Amino acid sequence: MFLYELINIRVMTIISVSLNEKLLEEIDALKEEIGFSGRSEVFRASTRLLIAENEEKKELEGNIHSILILIHPQKLEDKVTEVKHHFEDIINTQIHSHLQENQCLELFILEGDAGRIRELSRLLNKNIKSVYSKLVPLPQE
Numbered sequence: 001m002f003l004y005e006l007i008n009i010r011v012m013t014i015i016s017v018s019l020n021e022k023l024l025e026e027i028d029a030l031k032e033e034i035g036f037s038g039r040s041e042v043f044r045a046s047t048r049l050l051i052a053e054n055e056e057k058k059e060l061e062g063n064i065h066s067i068l069i070l071i072h073p074q075k076l077e078d079k080v081t082e083v084k085h086h087f088e089d090i091i092n093t094q095i096h097s098h099l100q101e102n103q104c105l106e107l108f109i110l111e112g113d114a115g116r117i118r119e120l121s122r123l124l125n126k127n128i129k130s131v132y133s134k135l136v137p138l139p140q141e
């Protein structure tokens with residue numbers, strides 16, 4: 001047994017993260033608003049939220065309804081089209097709009113197998129550097 005286990009010190013790994021200036025400013029503002037002691041705490045808390053959200057999605061099964069919201073730079077529109085063409089069986093409706101110049105808002109209304117819906121969300125996240133991506137499962141009867 002190592003000494004740090006005996007005295008119950010948790011070993012933290014230090015990683016480096018690339019962020020743009022705007023996101024960094026938002027992290028610092030969030031840190032102040034919530035009262036976290038440092039940026040690391042913001043990252044730990046947000047990662048835990050993301051893990052919990054992902055766990056909820058993993059539990060979804062069978063035929064479900066959901067909404068997928070995506071905001072991405074206009075130049076990535078072709079990539080979205082490429083991915084979505086493989087999922088026409090679960091896309092009931094798609095709304096495409098623009099929030100500001102060069103920024104697209106996509107709203108997908110989905111129905112189908114939960115695994116397929118997760119896969120669409122996963123591939124969009126993987127292939128498109130979106131500004132915002134959220135899968136919202138809708139309540140079942």
Ligand code: NI
Pocket residue numbers: 074077096097098103104105
């Ligand atoms: Ni567009």
